[in-house]
Amino acid sequence: MSSGSIAKKEKWWAYLFILPGSAIILIFWLIPSFYSVFYGFFHYDGIKPPRFAGLDNYTTFFLKDPRGLNSLKIAFFYSAGTLPACLFAGFALAIVFNKHWFKGGKVYSAIYFLPRTISYAAISFVWCWLLDPMAGIINYVLESVGLEPIFWLGEPLLALVSILIVSIWRNLGFFVILYLSALKSIPSLYLEAAELDGASEWQKTWHVIWPLVRPTTTFVVILAIIDAFKVFDQVYVLTFGGPAHSTEVVAFYVWHVGFVQMLMGYSSAIATVLLIIMLALTTFQWKYYLRKSAIF
Amino acid sequence: MGRTYRLVIYLAITIVAFIILFPFFWMVATSLKSTEEVFAWPPTVFPSSLNLYSYLDVSHVWNIPRYYLNTTIFASGVTVATLFFCSLAGYAFAHLRFPYKNLLFILILSSLMFPFQVRMISTYLLLKKFGWINTYQGLIVPWCATAFGIFLMRQVMTPIPRALFDAARIDGCSEFTIYWRIALPSASSGLAALGILTFTMMWNEFLWPLVVVSEENMKTLPLLIASMSGGEHGQWGVPWPTRMAGATIVVLPVIVAFISLQKSMMKALTLQSGIK
Numbered sequence: 001m002s003s004g005s006i007a008k009k010e011k012w013w014a015y016l017f018i019l020p021g022s023a024i025i026l027i028f029w030l031i032p033s034f035y036s037v038f039y040g041f042f043h044y045d046g047i048k049p050p051r052f053a054g055l056d057n058y059t060t061f062f063l064k065d066p067r068g069l070n071s072l073k074i075a076f077f078y079s080a081g082t083l084p085a086c087l088f089a090g091f092a093l094a095i096v097f098n099k100h101w102f103k104g105g106k107v108y109s110a111i112y113f114l115p116r117t118i119s120y121a122a123i124s125f126v127w128c129w130l131l132d133p134m135a136g137i138i139n140y141v142l143e144s145v146g147l148e149p150i151f152w153l154g155e156p157l158l159a160l161v162s163i164l165i166v167s168i169w170r171n172l173g174f175f176v177i178l179y180l181s182a183l184k185s186i187p188s189l190y191l192e193a194a195e196l197d198g199a200s201e202w203q204k205t206w207h208v209i210w211p212l213v214r215p216t217t218t219f220v221v222i223l224a225i226i227d228a229f230k231v232f233d234q235v236y237v238l239t240f241g242g243p244a245h246s247t248e249v250v251a252f253y254v255w256h257v258g259f260v261q262m263l264m265g266y267s268s269a270i271a272t273v274l275l276i277i278m279l280a281l282t283t284f285q286w287k288y289y290l291r292k293s294a295i296f
Numbered sequence: 297m298g299r300t301y302r303l304v305i306y307l308a309i310t311i312v313a314f315i316i317l318f319p320f321f322w323m324v325a326t327s328l329k330s331t332e333e334v335f336a337w338p339p340t341v342f343p344s345s346l347n348l349y350s351y352l353d354v355s356h357v358w359n360i361p362r363y364y365l366n367t368t369i370f371a372s373g374v375t376v377a378t379l380f381f382c383s384l385a386g387y388a389f390a391h392l393r394f395p396y397k398n399l400l401f402i403l404i405l406s407s408l409m410f411p412f413q414v415r416m417i418s419t420y421l422l423l424k425k426f427g428w429i430n431t432y433q434g435l436i437v438p439w440c441a442t443a444f445g446i447f448l449m450r451q452v453m454t455p456i457p458r459a460l461f462d463a464a465r466i467d468g469c470s471e472f473t474i475y476w477r478i479a480l481p482s483a484s485s486g487l488a489a490l491g492i493l494t495f496t497m498m499w500n501e502f503l504w505p506l507v508v509v510s511e512e513n514m515k516t517l518p519l520l521i522a523s524m525s526g527g528e529h530g531q532w533g534v535p536w537p538t539r540m541a542g543a544t545i546v547v548l549p550v551i552v553a554f555i556s557l558q559k560s561m562m563k564a565l566t567l568q569s570g571i572k
Contacts, residue, residue, distance in 0.1 A: 007393065013471035014392035018400065021385035021441035025407045028438035032418035033410035039418060046421065093312075096305055110558045111313045114320075117554045117561060119500035121521040122546040126323045128525070129536055135335045137322060144338070169316065177566050230411060233502045233518075237525050251413050251503075258417045259507065268417050275414045282409050 033275070040269035045262045057269030067245055068270060071253035072277075074160070078249060079228035081164040082171065087220065089168075090175025091213070095205060097176065098183045109180060113173030120170065120233035127166045128153070128238055156246030159239045163247055166234055175220060182216040183209065226281050229274060250274055323547070327351065327540035334536050350537035351545075358520060359513065360545060367516040370435045370505070371498040377440035378494050379487055385441070386449025387479045391461060392471070401450075407443045412503070420507050430511045439498065445490055448567070452486030453479055492557070492564035499550065517546045 040057055042050035061068040093112070097105035115123060130136050131152035139149035152162045186209065194208045232251045235241060241248035241256060248256075254274065258267030326334060327350050328343040354360065388394075389401055419438055420429075428434030456479060464474045480487070502518040509515050515523075524534045524542050534542075554561050 010392050010471070011394040014388045014394035014397075017384040017388035017392070017471075017475070021381040021446055022400065022404060024381065024437070024441040025404055025443060028419060028422070029407040029410060029415060029443070030403075032415040032422060033407075035418035035421075036414050046424075093309070096309060101302060102305075108309060108313055110554075110562065112316055113558075113562050113565075114551070114554060115316060117496060117550050117565060118547050119502065119518045119521070119550070121500075121502040121518045122543045123319065125521050125525060125539060125543045126319045129326060129540065130319060130322060132536075135337070135339070135536075137339055140337070140339055169319075172316075174566065177562055181566075226411075230413060236502070236506075237521060254413050254416065255503065255507075259420075264417050264421070271414045271417065275410065278411050278414070279409050282411075 036268045037272045037275070038268075039265055040272045042265045042268075043263075044265040044268075046264050050265065053265060057266045058273075060266065061270055061273060067248060067253060070245060071248050071250040071270075074247060075228045075231065075249045075251075077160065078164065078167070078231055079225050081160070082167045082228075083221065083224045085164075085168050086171050086175045086224070087217065090172060091179050091210070091217075093172070093176045094179035094183055095209070097180055105180075109173065109176055111173075112176050115170040116174050118170075121237050123170065124166055124234040124237040127162070127169075127234075131162055153239055154243060156244055159243055159247050163231075163234055163238055166238065167231075178216055178220060179213060182213040186212050222281060222284050226278060229278060320547075320551070323540050323543050327537050327544050329537055331535045331537055347537070350535070350541040353535075353538045354541045354545065358523065358542075362513055363515060363517050363520055366432075366514055367499060367518075369432055370501075370516055371495050373432065373436040374439045374498045375491050375495040377436065378442065378445050379491055381441040382445030382490065383449045383453075383480060383483065383487060384475065385446045386451075386453050386483075387475050389446070389450045390453040391456070391458070391479070404443045404446055416503075416507060423508060428508075430509055430514050432514075434508050435505060435514075435516075439504075445494070448486060448490055449483065452483045456482045488560060489564040489567060492560055493567055496550065496553075496561065496565065520546055 039050070041053060041055070043053045043056070044050040096102055097109055130138050133139060133149060133151045133154060136152075138152070143149055150158060153159050190208055190212065191204060194204045199207070228249070230251050231249045232255065235247055235249055235252045239247040241252050250270070251274075254267050254270050257263050257270060325341070325343055328347050329340070330347050330349070333340060333344060385404075389397065423429055423434045423438075426434070428437070460478050460482075461474055464478060469477070500518060501516070502522070505516045505519050506522060509519065520542050524539045
């Protein structure tokens with residue numbers, strides 16, 4: 001058999017193999033994305049034929065609709081609120097779990113990770129009950145130490161804080177696990193050298209370990225920022241965007257505009273703005289991810 | 297390291313662990329209380345009697361077995377298809393030679409630049425055109441392959457030595473047999489991780505079924521929460537024990553799975569990035 005026909009056979013097999021995957025991605029990922037940009041230039045309610053709108057939707061978003069830019073702002077506050085807490089707490093916990101004298105690191109990290117395996121919607125629902133102003137147990141605890149009960153989900157700023165609390169509670173374990181595996185891959189060489197130089201625990205942690213886990217830190221920072229633009233489930237269940245749109249993150253707003261207000265053109269325009277923001281962020285993320293060596 | 301210092305740390309960590317676990321306990325405890333007891337002040341920690349009434353309540357209003365069925369079909373359908381299609385493509389990109397290979401790979405990866413929110417409306421309209429709203433195929437097919445899955449499979453398969461494949465080719469095996477008998481088994485740890493990750497994420501998926509499904513008999517478990525919380529399509533005024541019973545029903549299988557498969561689940565779920 002000539003090498004030409006072997007190569008030819010291999011070629012056809014290859015195309016066959018990548019066909020189903022590529023077809024799905026083309027039809028359901030790439031094409032809809034481009035259509036989204038396209039729909040952004042139309043007014044469309046999903047039933048009557050689309051009407052051309054030029055840049056109307058975009059001007060509405062940037063100039064006329066306060067909820068639009070507000071949703072971007074809320075998403076930003078979301079990441080600003082959850083990221084530092086999760087990052088530093090996760091790092092600190094990982095340091096502790098990694099100490100040679102700490103027993104039960106595996107059990108504890110599994111416990112901390114548990115919320116992350118659960119449906120966000122379901123667990124937000126439980127938090128709804130915990131934070132109930134009248135009968136929720138958190139307010140009971142506050143009252144029993146003499147503090148005023150807090151109207152968690154009822155006031156604008158507090159509602160956002162509540163969402164942050166739920167998110168931090170849920171995601172802490174993820175950060176712990178990531179940092180734990182980063183810590184385990186630090187060669188003990190560095191720490192021994194630091195000890196020989198007389199470094200204290202504190203100095204070792206901040207000046208040796210922290211810089212060495214910077215790749216993980218960069219990775220999670222970008223991941224968290226991108227995720228802030230996707231936050232939906234807990235907002236839907238806990239506050240439905242309220243009160244007074246104070247928790248209306250971008251992802252929720254895009255959904256609301258498109259499926260509740262039935263303004264699919266406008267929703268697509270907002271989604272396109274979101275796309276541009278995410279393109280920039282995802283480029284950073286994948287540059288990092290490709291550099292990370294194979295996990296298996 | 298002073299003794300007291302270590303003790304304090306253990307205490308703090310354990311307290312945080314309790315805080316992490318408490319909502320789960322409270323969810324189950326609430327579901328077992330009567331509607332009156334739930335509003336008792338001070339609240340009772342343990343239910344005064346094991347009251348399964350709220351679970352009966354849930355099953356009277358919502359067809360729970362159907363919810364489980366739909367969620368299982370959805371999650372397994374996506375997982376099986378994803379594992380198959382992504383490993384096929386991953387193998388091809390890892391070990392077969394064909395024109396435009398790199399270009400196609402980059403094109404596929406580029407799809408990750410477009411997050412779900414951006415595709416949401418158009419995918420919905422596309423499904424509507426196919427008549428796939430409120431159907432299993434509508435739920436499953438758009439997720440049958442992800443660039444992330446293909447990327448992961450390629451990563452996992454690349455280290456497999458060429459010699460294995462060449463030997464099989466000399467023996468006259470077809471490419472598919474090579475894929476099925478050699479590449480797949482060698483990639484089993486990657487397949488397991490991708491499978492666990494995909495299944496868990498699809499089981500928990502909320503926004504996608506919310507968009508695609510409006511008919512009661514096609515809903516998945518997370519949508520039960522939507523029904524109970526009021527919101528857009530839901531019922532108002534569902535009593536708290538019933539709501540917590542609903543939450544327990546949704547959450548229980550995953551907890552059970554996590555307890556038995558902790559390590560694999562933790563490993564798989566930390567791969568999470570850019571699937572949506």
